[in-house]
Amino acid sequence: MWRLRRAAQPTLVTSLALAVATGLAGPAAQARQPAPEPAERPSTQGGGHVRVDQLGYAAKNDKWAYLMTPGASAGARFVVRDARGRQVLSGRAGADLGKWNEAYQHVHGLDLKALHKPGKYRVEVGGLKSPQFTVGGGRLFDGAADKTVTFFASQRDGKNVIPGSLERKPSHLTDRAAQVYDWPVFAGPDTDQTVGELKPIGGPVDVEGGWYDAGDYLKFTHIAAYTDTLLWASARDARHADPKLLREARHGLSWLDKMWDEKTRTLYIQVGAGAGNAEGTYVGDHDVWRLPEEDDLDADPAHRFLKNRPVFRAAAPGKPISPNIAGRTAAAFAVAAQVETDPSKAWRHINTAAQIYAQAQTTGVDQLVTSLPFAFYPESVWRDDLELGAAELALAGRKLGDPRSKTWLRDSARWAKEYLAHDAGGDTLNLYDVSALAHADLLKAIRAHRVDGLAVGAADLTKDLKAQLEIGRRRAVADPFRAGAAYNQFDAVPHAFGLNATARLYRGVTGDRSYDAFGTQQRNWSFGANPWGVSFMVGVGENFEQCPHHQIANIKKSTAIGAVVNGPNSEDLFTHGLGDNLDRMNPCPPDAVDRNEEFTGRGSRYVDDVRSWQSSEPADDFAAIATYALTLEAR
Numbered sequence: 228m229w230r231l232r233r234a235a236q237p238t239l240v241t242s243l244a245l246a247v248a249t250g251l252a253g254p255a256a257q258a259r260q261p262a263p264e265p266a267e268r269p270s271t272q273g274g275g276h277v278r279v280d281q282l283g284y285a286a287k288n289d290k291w292a293y294l295m296t297p298g299a300s301a302g303a304r305f306v307v308r309d310a311r312g313r314q315v316l317s318g319r320a321g322a323d324l325g326k327w328n329e330a331y332q333h334v335h336g337l338d339l340k341a342l343h344k345p346g347k348y349r350v351e352v353g354g355l356k357s358p359q360f361t362v363g364g365g366r367l368f369d370g371a372a373d374k375t376v377t378f379f380a381s382q383r384d385g386k387n388v389i390p391g392s393l394e395r396k397p398s399h400l401t402d403r404a405a406q407v408y409d410w411p412v413f414a415g416p417d418t419d420q421t422v423g424e425l426k427p428i429g430g431p432v433d434v435e436g437g438w439y440d441a442g443d444y445l446k447f448t449h450i451a452a453y454t455d456t457l458l459w460a461s462a463r464d465a466r467h468a469d470p471k472l473l474r475e476a477r478h479g480l481s482w483l484d485k486m487w488d489e490k491t492r493t494l495y496i497q498v499g500a501g502a503g504n505a506e507g508t509y510v511g512d513h514d515v516w517r518l519p520e521e522d523d524l525d526a527d528p529a530h531r532f533l534k535n536r537p538v539f540r541a542a543a544p545g546k547p548i549s550p551n552i553a554g555r556t557a558a559a560f561a562v563a564a565q566v567e568t569d570p571s572k573a574w575r576h577i578n579t580a581a582q583i584y585a586q587a588q589t590t591g592v593d594q595l596v597t598s599l600p601f602a603f604y605p606e607s608v609w610r611d612d613l614e615l616g617a618a619e620l621a622l623a624g625r626k627l628g629d630p631r632s633k634t635w636l637r638d639s640a641r642w643a644k645e646y647l648a649h650d651a652g653g654d655t656l657n658l659y660d661v662s663a664l665a666h667a668d669l670l671k672a673i674r675a676h677r678v679d680g681l682a683v684g685a686a687d688l689t690k691d692l693k694a695q696l697e698i699g700r701r702r703a704v705a706d707p708f709r710a711g712a713a714y715n716q717f718d719a720v721p722h723a724f725g726l727n728a729t730a731r732l733y734r735g736v737t738g739d740r741s742y743d744a745f746g747t748q749q750r751n752w753s754f755g756a757n758p759w760g761v762s763f764m765v766g767v768g769e770n771f772e773q774c775p776h777h778q779i780a781n782i783k784k785s786t787a788i789g790a791v792v793n794g795p796n797s798e799d800l801f802t803h804g805l806g807d808n809l810d811r812m813n814p815c816p817p818d819a820v821d822r823n824e825e826f827t828g829r830g831s832r833y834v835d836d837v838r839s840w841q842s843s844e845p846a847d848d849f850a851a852i853a854t855y856a857l858t859l860e861a862r
Contacts, residue, residue: 275300275331277350278708281755281768282371283361285860289744290339292350292357293708293756294320295331305337305352310359316342320352325707327758328828334707358755358769365466365861371754372461372472372857374766375850378789379458379475381779382847384446384519385436387478392788393779398519399444401535402498404431408537411500413600419501419513425537434498434538437482441846442777443512444519446498448486448541449597449604450848452556453658455479456615457851459562460664461858472854473566480563480576483556487579491544492586496552497599499536503529516778516809541596547588549596554612555661557584561619565626577623581631584616606659608650614642615665621672633678639669640681647683647691655695655711656725657718658848663725666692667732685736692733696742699726699749708757709748715830720763720794721849723749724856731859750860753794753853758826759833764853765790765845774815774837776844781813781837790845791853795833805838812837 275296284290294300300320307316320335327334337350342362350357361367380389385402388395407429411421437446438454458476462468486495503510509532522533541548560580567573597604617639624632646662656663666688673685699711699722712722730746733739748756755762755770762768765775766788780787808814815837816822823833833842 275352275355276760277305277337277352277355277357278756278758278760279350279357279360280751281358281360281762281770282750282764283363283367284339284342284751285367285747286343286345286362286364288747290342290362291709291748291751291756292337292339293324294335294337294352294355295327295707295758296333296335297331299323299333300335300352301333303335303352305350307339307342307348307350310347315344315348325705327707328826330825331758331828358760360768368857368861369469371764371767372854372861373469374764374789375791375854375857376469376471376475376789378765378787378791378845378850379438379454379479379847380471381787381789382438383436383478384439384444385482387436393783393785395779396518396520398522399498399536400435400523402435403433405434405498405536405538406430407432407495408539410539410599414505416600417602419511419600419603421500421502421504421511423504423506424508425500425532430538432485432488432495432538434482434485434495436478436485437498438479438847439519442775442840442844444499444522444778445501445512446482447598447604448483448494448496448556449552449606450658450846451479451483451486452552452559453661454847454851455483455559456555456562456619456661456664457855459559459566461855463562463566464855464862465858466862468566476563476566480559483559484579487556487583488544489579489582492582493544494541494548494552494556494583494586495538496541496596497539500532501600501603503532516782516811518779518782539599548583548586549609550587550589550592551595551606551609551612552597553583553587554609554614554616557581557587557616558612558619558661561616561623564623565619570627573623573627577620577627577629580616580620580623584613584620584635587613587616589613604658608646608654608660608662610642610646610650611660611662611665614639614646614669615661617642618665618669618672621676622668625672625675633676636669636672636676636678637681639665639672640683643669643688644682647687651691652694652698655698655722656729657721657852663692663695663729663732667736670736689733689737692729692736693742696726696729696733696745700742700745703745703748708752709745710752710757711745711749712752714795715797717796718793718849719796719831720753720791721846721852723753724791724849724852727753728852728856728859731856731862735859750856757795758828759795759823760826761794761823761833761835763792763794765792772835772843774835774839774843776837776840781815782811784813787845789850791849792843792845793849794842795831796841798827798830798832800841801832801834801839805834805836808838 278293303320409426414420500511557580560576564573564576620635654660703709703711712719727749730742762771
């Protein structure tokens with residue numbers, strides 16, 4: 228329910244010799260070398276596991292599975308069987324890729340690239356069997372993306388909910404006439420507990436609708452703008468427009484439109500308070516486990532801010548807005564303007580985007596504005612958001628024939644130059660750094676406009692896209708499962724999907740396929756080719772996340788199809804246990820046994836338990852980057 232998240236992942240330092248020796252393709256590069264004679268007879272008698280991408284593999288792409296065992300198993304024979312049990316492929320386990328933990332000291336790649344025929348398969352090594360996986364085409368990825376869209380539908384708030392499998396009902400209708408409050412004082416830098424009473428400063432305002440941010444019921448402009456930008460970009464960049472996807476993108480934009488008051492030039496950033504106050508006179512969203520529709524009928528005086536949720540603004544009316552949130556909110560409207568076929572709607576969207584973009588604070592920027600408290604989402608990079616907002620405005624302007632288009636193009640190039648000078652080199656595509664998408668779309672805008680004298684050129688942008696991929700690749704060559712994300716930190720899974728998407732964006736703007744295999748490995752890791760053998764998207768694969776930290780799904784004892792969870796996180800975050808189940812929280816798993824404990828390794832741990840918000844909480848931004856990555860894969 229509360230993610231204390233870091234803004235960037237530090238770059239892993241590895242030797243140039245290691246990078247050159249192993250090459251870009253991870254296990255493929257190693258497996259093609261002659262395998263050394265094993266120090267002992269290859270065997271799986273001591274137990275082990277076969278890990279595969281449980282979503283599946285594209286027929287023409289590289290395909291790798293992994294064998295993890297206590298003892299060395301290089302050269303162990305594996306076979307692949309189809310759905311009828313017939314052997315269709317055989318091979319030998321590759322060289323040792325490294326130790327995972329004390330229990331599983333050997334990991335070996337299993338090369339499945341010769342498997343081309345569409346169908347369902349399993350890998351067998353001795354007495355070990357993998358989960359079932361599919362070999363197919365682009366529709367394979369469309370199906371998974373469709374599940375993430377289902378998740379957004381289940382996250383809806385307000386009157387326009389979609390019942391679905393979670394039996395959703397209209398909720399928080401009181402948000403139609405919400406009061407605006409001054410920023411609260413917090414009890415400390417790492418808590419969402421407030422001190423004293425909230426101070427009303429305005430209202431009422433209509434902020435009904437939108438999506439819940441995560442497993443709780445707070446709503447944030449910072450998250451919704453990033454999420455909706457990716458949904459609109461998915462609709463734009465897909466092979467064909469998915470009506471369900473467009474419906475959710477429009478739902479998100481409708482709420483963002485409410486959060487921006489164009490008459491007073493005020494951007495509202497949050498609906499709801501995370502926790503109650505130190506004095507105990509009121510409770511907050513994270514204090515009560517419940518169904519959202521119950522809030523509208525809650526008459527408990529201490530629950531007054533659950534029923535009548537407070538709204539907070541980014542800045543006083545007409546004052547400059549934190550550039551990160553201004554840039555990404557403008558981007559959402561600008562990408563929508565590129566997609567909408569109704570000219571009147573497209574023009575309205577581009578004008579809204581231009582107004583918000585013009586409101587951005589661009590000098591004297593100190594701490595950014597994301598949420599209250601800031602520790603929920605501690606973003607530190609903002610020039611990428613302005614680059615993205617201006618690039619999308621330039622593309623929208625080009626489509627609509629807006630004479631401001633070239634000005635926005637120059638702006639985007641200027642902010643790209645500033646980003647490269649001040650912020651590049653620390654992170655990859657995710658909620659906290661959108662430069663990969665900004666670079667790719669700025670490149671499109673440059674090629675469409677043909678304007679001379681820009682602050683950056685194509686070479687600068689492609690160089691940084693490649694540098695971001697190199698951050699992940701350097702991690703991957705040192706990891707036995709070829710993970711490019713730092714899985715001992717927050718947001719490992721969305722970072723993996725971000726790297727997957729960036730590899731596709733890089734190929735799209737350069738034609739260079741050097742990172743295709745690396746990008747595929749990141750998707751493989753996210754869907755089960757990882758030490759835990761878990762698909763981190765609910766509803767995909769035989770062994771997916773079972774107990775997400777999601778109130779509605781947990782109370783309803785139902786499945787949050789398409790939810791994407793954080794995945795593994797730092798082992799240190801679990802030192803003091805998971806705590807007790809909250810009132811009305813259904814224990815999950817019922818026996819409270821951590822079935823993944825034996826796979827804890829390399830400073831990371833994954834716990835599939837409803838109490839484990841550190842690893843099992845889904846979030847909109849997680850699902851959004853997965854949607855975009857899968858959309859690019861399906862093209």
